Amino acid sequence: MKQMSDQLDLTVDGEGSTADGRNALLEIRNLRKRFGGIDAVDGIGFDIEPATITGLIGPNGAGKSTTFNLITGVYRPDGGTVRFAGEDVTGFRPNQLAKRGLVRTFQITRELNEMTVLENMLLAFKGQLGEQLYRSVLPVLRREVVEQEHELLASVWEILELFELDHLAHEEAGTLSGGQRKLLELSRALLTNPEMLLLDEPMAGVNPSLEQHLLERIHELHGEGYTFLLVEHDMNVIMEHCERVIVMHQGQILADGSPAEIQQNEAVIEAYLGGEV
Amino acid sequence: MTADDGGRLSSLAKYVPGFLTASDDRPRWLDDLRLILLATAVVYLTFILLGLIGGLSINGITRELQAVTLLSASIALVVLALNLHWGYTGLFNIGIAGFMAVGAYTTAMVTASPDARIPGLGLSLWIGIPAGMIAAALVGFIVALPALRLRADYFAIVTLAAAEVIRRLYNSSSLDQFELFGIALGTGSGRGIRDFPNIRNTVSRHILYADPGGPSDPYPWGQLLFTIGEEFDLIAFVIERIVYTLFIIVLVILVFVLLTRTANSPFGRILKAIREDELATKSLGKNTNRVKIKAFMLGCAIMGLAGIVWQGSRGNVTPDLFMPIITFYIFIALIIGGSGSNAGGVVGAVLFAGLLFDGPPMVERAVNNLVDLPRTNTMNDALIGLANLDPEVFFGYVMVQMSSLRFMLFGIVLILLMIYRPDGVLGHRNEPAAAIDLRKQQAPDHEETNEVDETDE
Numbered sequence: 001m002k003q004m005s006d007q008l009d010l011t012v013d014g015e016g017s018t019a020d021g022r023n024a025l026l027e028i029r030n031l032r033k034r035f036g037g038i039d040a041v042d043g044i045g046f047d048i049e050p051a052t053i054t055g056l057i058g059p060n061g062a063g064k065s066t067t068f069n070l071i072t073g074v075y076r077p078d079g080g081t082v083r084f085a086g087e088d089v090t091g092f093r094p095n096q097l098a099k100r101g102l103v104r105t106f107q108i109t110r111e112l113n114e115m116t117v118l119e120n121m122l123l124a125f126k127g128q129l130g131e132q133l134y135r136s137v138l139p140v141l142r143r144e145v146v147e148q149e150h151e152l153l154a155s156v157w158e159i160l161e162l163f164e165l166d167h168l169a170h171e172e173a174g175t176l177s178g179g180q181r182k183l184l185e186l187s188r189a190l191l192t193n194p195e196m197l198l199l200d201e202p203m204a205g206v207n208p209s210l211e212q213h214l215l216e217r218i219h220e221l222h223g224e225g226y227t228f229l230l231v232e233h234d235m236n237v238i239m240e241h242c243e244r245v246i247v248m249h250q251g252q253i254l255a256d257g258s259p260a261e262i263q264q265n266e267a268v269i270e271a272y273l274g275g276e277v
Numbered sequence: 278m279t280a281d282d283g284g285r286l287s288s289l290a291k292y293v294p295g296f297l298t299a300s301d302d303r304p305r306w307l308d309d310l311r312l313i314l315l316a317t318a319v320v321y322l323t324f325i326l327l328g329l330i331g332g333l334s335i336n337g338i339t340r341e342l343q344a345v346t347l348l349s350a351s352i353a354l355v356v357l358a359l360n361l362h363w364g365y366t367g368l369f370n371i372g373i374a375g376f377m378a379v380g381a382y383t384t385a386m387v388t389a390s391p392d393a394r395i396p397g398l399g400l401s402l403w404i405g406i407p408a409g410m411i412a413a414a415l416v417g418f419i420v421a422l423p424a425l426r427l428r429a430d431y432f433a434i435v436t437l438a439a440a441e442v443i444r445r446l447y448n449s450s451s452l453d454q455f456e457l458f459g460i461a462l463g464t465g466s467g468r469g470i471r472d473f474p475n476i477r478n479t480v481s482r483h484i485l486y487a488d489p490g491g492p493s494d495p496y497p498w499g500q501l502l503f504t505i506g507e508e509f510d511l512i513a514f515v516i517e518r519i520v521y522t523l524f525i526i527v528l529v530i531l532v533f534v535l536l537t538r539t540a541n542s543p544f545g546r547i548l549k550a551i552r553e554d555e556l557a558t559k560s561l562g563k564n565t566n567r568v569k570i571k572a573f574m575l576g577c578a579i580m581g582l583a584g585i586v587w588q589g590s591r592g593n594v595t596p597d598l599f600m601p602i603i604t605f606y607i608f609i610a611l612i613i614g615g616s617g618s619n620a621g622g623v624v625g626a627v628l629f630a631g632l633l634f635d636g637p638p639m640v641e642r643a644v645n646n647l648v649d650l651p652r653t654n655t656m657n658d659a660l661i662g663l664a665n666l667d668p669e670v671f672f673g674y675v676m677v678q679m680s681s682l683r684f685m686l687f688g689i690v691l692i693l694l695m696i697y698r699p700d701g702v703l704g705h706r707n708e709p710a711a712a713i714d715l716r717k718q719q720a721p722d723h724e725e726t727n728e729v730d731e732t733d734e
Binding site for chain 1: 535538539542543544545546547549550553554556557558559560561562563564565568571575707709710711712713715716718720721
């Protein structure tokens with residue numbers, strides 16, 4: 001198995017940004033993270049092309065969430081590199097990555113409980129004048145801040161309507177249902193004007209009709225040129241909605257290919273059925 | 278399904294008091310002012326009543342009212358700063374007294390005469406006060422740098438330790454007098470610093486008199502105040518105190534406006550988001566460390582200011598003025614008012630100073646004037662009295678020991694608050710953090726977006 005994943009790694013490397021002329025948006029090389037004696041992520045590498053939807057799957061403990069946390073700066077990798085839009089961003093903090101357009105959502109939603117939906121949404125915009133303390137406080141400068149708040153609010157209402165959250169605008173985020181929180185997180189992430197969205201189990205705990213709604217939004221955004229990488233447990237979602245699937249197992253990449261290829265891959269089937277642990 | 282969920286939730290919101298429509302159509306600040314004035318009126322009426330029962334003259338009652346107002350306003354100043362730290366940003370700062378000490382000591386050292394026993398720079402107060410605030414902010418910065426990497430409870434320990442280190446440094450005999458870049462300075466160790474301008478007198482005399490050194494030759498408004506004062510038998514000393522109290526109230530108003538603007542802004546939104554979930558805030562591209570340090574330094578500067586105009590205003594500063602107990606007074610006041618709301622903080626300060634701190638001695642005076650209780654001096658006697666079914670002896674003890682027993686009162690009030698009103702006397706006040714009032718915003722009617730939605734689906 002080790003041999004096999006090494007081979008896959010090589011082929012992935014072969015498809016690198018320069019080989020086929022297309023620039024990969026996200027390039028992961030030899031990424032490593034150890035927790036105690038366990039190699040949670042053991043030297044993985046892959047590229048994500050712009051305007052694609054890629055699924056990252058694997059059995060529990062395969063290292064998917066750790067990979068996410070390494071890419072988005074929650075954890076600092078022990079080795080390897082992360083490049084985003086041509087820039088080496090290895091070890092950058094989450095806020096630095098979000099500023100560059102690499103934005104994530106969380107497996108367990110991290111809405112800001114005691115803030116209303118509107119506050120949650122308004123927080124997301126980049127480059128708000130009023131984030132400078134002096135502008136928010138000084139009499140004349142504050143006028144510009146107020147003006148900008150009105151403009152931002154207009155965009156917030158638009159996206160709330162799109163995600164059918166507008167009727168909840170004044171509710172505190174903590175009172176929303178699980179699915180609504182997922183919608184809130186995704187729409188909030190969108191307001192940061194990202195290039196690439198990393199969604200950690202976006203469908204977990206979402207009821208079927210909301211799930212459909214979320215998937216429609218993701219496809220729409222994909223059509224607009226957004227790039228997605230999602231960790232998901234729901235095989236139907238992965239197989240029907242992703243163009244490419246990366247399978248992780250025991251901290252390594254087990255397989256990488258189209259959904260159809262993955263479904264035929266015996267190593268993947270074995271890993272999922274727990275043949276070899 | 279979504280519509281159903283939403284309907285249920287918004288109908289729930291109706292049962293949460295003051296959840297969405299706390300202020301009807303009033304602007305927010307008017308609503309706040311009404312609450313603060315209401316709390317002040319409660320305290321004033323209680324004091325006037327107790328003063329009359331206690332046999333005080335108008336002059337005496339005025340002095341009591343002035344004293345409680347000065348204490349309320351001074352505490353309010355610190356409570357507002359703590360609300361920025363703890364209420365808005367979730368920074369559990371229990372080193373307030375230390376930052377106040379830095380402010381007061383720096384001002385004293387900058388303004389003390391170079392020829393005094395403890396020499397200073399001999400500069401004017403108008404340089405000394407900003408210098409004190411800047412020094413407190415810088416100390417805040419130094420404490421914040423390592424401490425902000427820590428989680429809430431560890432951060433609290435660091436601030437508490439820093440405050441004690443600061444107090445002990447000022448208490449240390451090795452810093453009694455020292456030279457810095459060839460300039461003689463000193464902290465006066467345990468005895469503190471005495472020979473610097475009395476801020477209370479300096480400020481009030483500058484406001485009242487054309488020649489504050491005199492003091493004589495009052496300004497027209499000074500003359501007007503003295504004339505009114507004469508009608509009520511108020512001596513010039515009391516007028517000066519009242520003017521100083523008004524000065525502190527103006528400071529409270531300025532700080533209130535400053536911090537309310539800070540909270541109701543995109544900056545304040547980040548503060549609130551940090552309190553809720555720092556990682557989520559970082560993941561939205563916010564540099565939370567920089568924002569936390571800015572907020573912490575601003576709060577420390579205000580704490581420094583409060584140290585200068587409150588504990589440092591008597592013309593002497595000593596380490597004993599900045600014991601950790603001060604920090605806990607401020608916390609009690611903020612908890613009473615409810616953290617996260619500036620108006621709540623001021624209401625808490627007024628109620629704490631009025632009813633818990635200065636109130637019990639007024640009750641003692643009133644009761645002693647009304648009934649002749651036996652002067653029971655020990656708790657032993659009091660309990661024996663109670664066992665002998667002689668409550669007079671017990672109440673006599675309570676009255677004699679009122680000023681110590683009020684510390685028990687603080688504890689009892691805190692426990693009751695935790696049980697019955699954990700969000701403070703004003704209850705849960707959610708004030709959306711934005712430069713515009715979000716509670717009044719409604720979705721615009723977009724015919725065209727609806728059409729787009731339909732074609733999509």
